[in-house]
Amino acid sequence: MESTNEREAMLRRLSALSFAMWELHIFLDTHNCDKEAMRKLEAYDIKYKALLKEYESKFGPLILNISDANNNADCNNRWAWTQGPWPWEDGKEC
Amino acid sequence: MWSYEKKLQYPVKIANTNPALAKIIITQYGGPDGELSASLRYLSQRYTMPYPELKGLLTDIGTEELAHFEMIAAIVYQLTKNLTPEEIKKSGFDTYFVDHTTGIYPVAASGAPFTSSYFQVKGDAITDLHEDLAAEQKARTTYDNILRMCDDPDVRDPIKFLRQREVVHYQRFGEGLRLATDKLDYKNFYAFNPEFDCKKPCK
Numbered sequence: 001m002e003s004t005n006e007r008e009a010m011l012r013r014l015s016a017l018s019f020a021m022w023e024l025h026i027f028l029d030t031h032n033c034d035k036e037a038m039r040k041l042e043a044y045d046i047k048y049k050a051l052l053k054e055y056e057s058k059f060g061p062l063i064l065n066i067s068d069a070n071n072n073a074d075c076n077n078r079w080a081w082t083q084g085p086w087p088w089e090d091g092k093e094c
Numbered sequence: 095m096w097s098y099e100k101k102l103q104y105p106v107k108i109a110n111t112n113p114a115l116a117k118i119i120i121t122q123y124g125g126p127d128g129e130l131s132a133s134l135r136y137l138s139q140r141y142t143m144p145y146p147e148l149k150g151l152l153t154d155i156g157t158e159e160l161a162h163f164e165m166i167a168a169i170v171y172q173l174t175k176n177l178t179p180e181e182i183k184k185s186g187f188d189t190y191f192v193d194h195t196t197g198i199y200p201v202a203a204s205g206a207p208f209t210s211s212y213f214q215v216k217g218d219a220i221t222d223l224h225e226d227l228a229a230e231q232k233a234r235t236t237y238d239n240i241l242r243m244c245d246d247p248d249v250r251d252p253i254k255f256l257r258q259r260e261v262v263h264y265q266r267f268g269e270g271l272r273l274a275t276d277k278l279d280y281k282n283f284y285a286f287n288p289e290f291d292c293k294k295p296c297k
Contacts, residue, residue: 011101019103022158023262029150030269062100087102088168090175 004091007059014055014062017048096157103161104255108172108248113187115244116173117203120190122240122256123166124200124208127232129256133159135213135229139222144288145277148219151270152226155263162256167198169252218287220278223271227264234260 024041028034056062060080085091122128136156140149174187174196182191189205200208213229216222237257244250279285286292 008105008107012105015101015103015105018099022103026151026154026158026262026266029154030147030266030273032147063097081100087100087164088106088171090107090172 007055010051010055010059014048014051017044017051020044021048096160102165102168103158104165104252106165106168106172106252108169108246110246110248111175111177111181112173112246112249113177113181113185115246115249116170117185117187117190118243119166119173119240119249119253120170120198120201121203122233122236123163123170123198125202125204125206125236126212127229127236128200128202128208128212129159129163129166129233130200130208131212132156132229132233133163134210135215136226138213138215139226142217142289143222144219144292145274147273148223148270151266155266158259158263162259165252165256169249170198171196173249217289219274219289220271220283223267223274226267227271230260230264230267234264 021041021044024037024044028037028041031037052062060083064081084093124130133156136152136159140152140156143149143152177187177196182188190201193199202208214222214225216225234257237253237260240253241250241257244253274288275283278288
């Protein structure tokens with residue numbers, strides 16, 4: 001299924017960005033004045049937010065936002081939160 | 095509090111089931127040096143830990159360990175899908191199956207259920223940070239041992255990621271220990287316990 005591949009590819013890009021951000025974040029726990037790390041973290045954050053918005057508009061929420069979920073007449077977003085595949089699944093669950 | 099992101103920290107996509115391997119890997123779910131033990135250790139130690147950097151570090155690494163706990167569950171789940179009774183018996187997975195079917199339950203590879211005696215909260219900053227450094231190395235050794243017994247690249251890839259995180263956390267805890275000792279009596283780090291003896295707000 002093409003959309004599954006597109007979803008996985010986009011999710012991998014999101015994961016790579018959020019991992020880079022997390023790594024910088026815990027580095028900053030013990031180096032809290034490192035300006036270079038802060039600058040990189042901010043740059044990744046801008047890219048991450050844009051990609052997250054694109055992903056969620058196509059494939060449903062990764063992070064549940066109540067106003068986004070409810071602001072939808074046919075309950076699509078609320079349904080999308082509970083809809084699989086969940087992160088541990090391969091999409092072939094019954 | 096915590097919030098949930100509907101994704102794994104690192105992707106897990108395993109094509110072929112392998113219940114014998116699942117029985118080994120589940121030790122990182124509920125075994126002595128597993129991710130649950132790691133998460134509960136750090137998240138419990140942080141309450142009386144002095145110094146803002148250390149509270150932040152224990153909160154963040156304890157949170158990341160929960161994401162690893164979920165990755166291990168995903169690996170075990172995908173390794174034990176659609177098994178036949180024959181596969182279950184032949185692989186040795188039968189001793190787990192009889193109690194839990196293919197549900198994900200925190201046990202060690204030996205079958206011993208999870209217990210909080212796998213970790214300590216001593217209430218002394220230097221002591222707890224040394225436990226944390228040792229815990230990261232013990233988990234790293236466990237992942238090395240898993241890699242010795244696993245040749246499936248779909249499984250090795252996320253296991254190698256998790257192994258590498260142990261090395262990074264060890265580095266961060268080492269820096270945390272240095273931050274703590276820098277604030278203690280440099281002639282005698284054990285002169286007082288900053289988690290108990292500090293009556294004034296700790297700087």
